[in-house]
Amino acid sequence: MAKFSKKVLLFFLGLFLLGSVTTETLAHEMYYMGSSPISLKWNNIVSGRAQLKINGDNLSSFYTSSPNSYYSIARDSWNGAAGKVSCMQESFSSATVRFYTADATLWEFLFGLIFQYDFLGLAEIFSPSNAAIIDEYSAINSQGKIAYANILLTPYTSSFTNVTSVRYTMCHEIGHVLGLGHPDIGNPNPSTPQSIMLSSFTNQTYYSPQQHDLDDLTAKY
Ligand SMILES: [Zn+2]
DSSP, rough: GGGGGHHSOOOOOOOBBOOOOOOOEEEEEBBEEEEOOOEEEEEETTTTEEEEEEEEESSHHHHHOOOOHHHHHHHHHHTTTGGEEEEEEOOOGGEEEEEEOOOOOHHHHHHHHTTTTBBBBEEEEEEETTTTSSSSHHHHHHHHHHHHHEEEEEOOOOGGOOOHHHHHHHHHHHHHHHBBTTTTTSOOOOOOOOTTTSSSSOSOOOOOOOOHHHHHHHHOO
C-alpha cells in the first residue's frame, strides 16, 4: 500500500449521500478543529478576488464532454461570484486547482467497500508551502491559507442520481477550495439553507452558488 502513502494524507471533504461524515467543517466556513479552530481561506487574492487557476485535463470524458461539459459549467459558475472570485482556466502546469477522476482502486482504498459509492467527490488542500492541510499542526503552519488544491471525483459515475447531482458535486467541491464549509454540519447554528454547500445531494434542482453561498463569500473575502 506504499503506493498510496501520499493519498492517505487527504483532507476529507466530500459530498456525502449517507451520514458517516468527518466534520472539519463548521457551519458556513471551513475550519480545522483543534484546541483553537483555524479558519481556512484561499491565499491568492487580487483586487479582492480569490484567484483560482483551474484545470480539468485529468478528468475523464464523462465530466468534460459536450453536451454536458460539467467541468466548464462548474468552473464558470464560480467566476465572478459575489465579485469575490476569479475562476479561470489555466494550463495544467500553472493551475492551482486541478480536477481529477480518481481511479477505482484509490476510491475503494479511501472509502472502503461500503461507502465507495456514496462519496462523490473530495477536495485535497495544500498550504503555500505545498504541505497538505490535514491536521492541527499543518493547519497552524498554513496560517489558514489554501494555496493549491486537488479535486477528486468518483470513478463510479453511476453513483450520480441525475445530471444535476454531477453539476452540484463539482460546484460544491470548488466551494471547499474557497474555504466554504457545510452549513448543515457542525456548530454553531447548523441549518439547511438553499446552498451549494449542503453536505448531501437530495434532489436539489440547482447546481450553482446560491445567495447563501454568495453571502458567505462576501463575509469571508
Ligand atoms: Zn462537502
